[in-house]
Amino acid sequence: MTVHQAAPQGTAGPIGTAGTIGTVVREVVPVADGVVAVELVADDGGPLPRWEPGAHVDLLLGPDLVRQYSLCGDPDRPRSWWIAVLLRPDGGGGSRRVHALRPGDRVPVRGPRNAFRLHPAPHYVFVAGGIGITPIRPMLDAAGRAGAGWTLHYGGRSRSTMAFADELARHGPRVRLQPQDEHGPLDPDAILAAAPSGALVYCCGPAGLIDAMTERSAGSGTLHVERFTAAPGAGDGADTAFDVECRASGVTVRVPPGVSILDALEEAGGVIVNSSCREGVCGTCETGVLAGEPDHRDTVLDDAERASGEMMMVCVSRSRGPRLVLDI
Structure with a gap:
């Protein structure tokens, strides 16, 4: 199983500069209540490193302030990267810093890296909770290009808080939008029971959703997840020198x-x-x-x-x- 904001919201110690890429903000676009999408381009005007769906980058937002965000744009457009970030007023400051970005601002970036790769399968079941849609969004097109079938279960507090909801709805019945205030929370048991044989399940979102999906998929080998925070018990074990x-x-x-x-x-x-x-x-x-x-x-x-x-x-x-x- 894998993780990251849709990679995690951790802070760094001393920020290393190895592998840093200079980028400039080209566009900042609201895509839901409390969510902005940010387009980054190389500060020298050239192409950015290639990436695959599931990849994320580190944004070096200030002294001792680095955050990871999943790339959610089109991997076939190498001259810009898109991220989408939920404002967390009670967080550590990363999302506030991103929401304050304006076109022309310079942002050092490291990456991309990918621990949430889309493995070959005849069918995919994608499960996204809230801002967890970001790494999954480019996976949908990749699955389609590979000739695989797919379905997306996408939940959020309300329709207005769900980034890219209108765009995704255009895929028709393959996308099941489930705002909690209209239909209640996502049901992991029902989602997994309906998964076709041989399907891989990709899930990103809040810890409660991922924990539930993990518990119900135990031993199946079909679930791939990306977490915002460490899994329960991840740090357990002997602590010797x-x-x-x-x-x-x-x-x-x-x-x-x-x-x-x-x-x-x-x-x-x-x-x-x-x-x-x-x-x-x-x-x-x-x-x-x-x-x-x-x-x-x-x-x-x-x-x-x-x-x-x-x-x-x-x-x-x-x-x-x-x-x-x-x-x-």
Whole structure:
């Protein structure tokens, strides 16, 4: 299962600049009550990096303020990226900063990265709650181009708060819009019961919706999710000390109980890793593993990636043995 705002709303520690792309805001458009869509273009006028549905980018919005937002535009238009952001007045300030952007403003960006990829399938069932529609919107066209069948169940507090609702309604009966004040909340049991055989289910939205979908899909292997926050129990496990060797940097640090690998590298070893959410949900701090066995506590990597032991999220994951060797 996978995660990120539709990637997560975490804050960073020191903001690294590796891989940063200069972008300029070209357009800001209201798309629902409390939601704006923002178009970003390269500040040098050239094309932006290619991306696939499910990808997200980090917006570096100020000192120690970085947020992840899913790309929700057209992947076949490489000269601009679109994001859509819900204003959260009680949040950490990222959404307020985005809503204050105006054409001409410069925004450094990192990415794109993708931990919510659309895997091949004969049919897809998409489930979106609120702003969770953003990574799913470009998946609909991708599924259609691949010749796959699909249905979308899209819920929100009210019709006016549901971004892109009118546009999506044009797809006809494949889209089931379900404003809660008109039809009640989405029903995971009914959605999964109606899923065609062989379908993959993609879900993004509030934690309660994802938890319900996850519980009802347990063991099926068909559900892919993207979370705003860490999953319950994601950080559970033994909390013992171990050593981390940074092969490329020539540094070895001791990671004590209660301290993340990320913090230990920065504070004891002077090794800075790009990071953002610090909850294991965004994938920014993904690091290659050369030796040792990671104790994965993120919600980004899938089962195959975890089993390979070739990468880990150093913001939350730890070591199952006394030593890890990282490619950093």
